[in-house]
Amino acid sequence: SVKDPAPSVLGPSQVPAGWAIRRRGDLAAWLASPPVSPEFVVGDFVERGAVALLAGEGGAGKSLIALQAMVDVALGQPFLGRPVMQGSAVGLFSEDSPNALFQRLRRICLRAGTNMTALVNHVFPLSLTTDDPDARTLWSRNAPTPQLIALEAELAEIDGMRLLVL
Secondary structure, X not given: OOOOOOOOOOOHHHOXXXXXXXXXXXXXXXXXXXXXXXXXXEOOOEEOOOOOOOOOOOOOOHHHHHHHHHHHHHHOOOEOOEOXXXXXXXXXXXXXXXXXXXXXXXXXXXXXXXXXXXXXXXXEEEEOOOOOHHHHOOEEOOEEOHHHHHHHHHHHOOOOEEEEEO
C-alpha cells in the first residue's frame, strides 16, 4: 500500500516569497532563455558575489593558499594557472598573527619576484588574533557586534574589492 506523503512543515502561505522550486528550477525556462553566465574572480571556481569554501585539516595550508589567491587577484596574475579578475583583496585571519601573515606574504612575493609595495592599497590581510575574545567577535546574541558594523563600513570603502577571505 502507498503511504500518504509526510505533511509539509510549512503551509503554502508560509513559504517565503520567491521560493518556488518549480518556478526557480524550471529547466524548460532555462532552455528557452539560458541564465547569464557567471563572472568568476578566481578561475572557474570562485564566482563573483558568491561564497566558496576552502576546508582542510589544521596546518594544511589554507591560510597560505588564501594569501596566494589574494596576491594573485591584486596583481591580476593567474592563481594556480587559472585566470583571475583583478582587484583588491581582503583577508580576515583568526588563527594567524600579523607577523605570520607578513612573513608568508613576504615569501609569496619573493617567490613571484614581486615587491610587496605593489600590494599596498590592494591587499589587506587583517589578523584577528588577540587576547580579547570580544575584539574578534563579529556576531553575538543574534545581532552584529560593533566590530562587524565597523568592518562592513570599512569594506564598503575599499575600491575594486574582488575577493574577501574569511
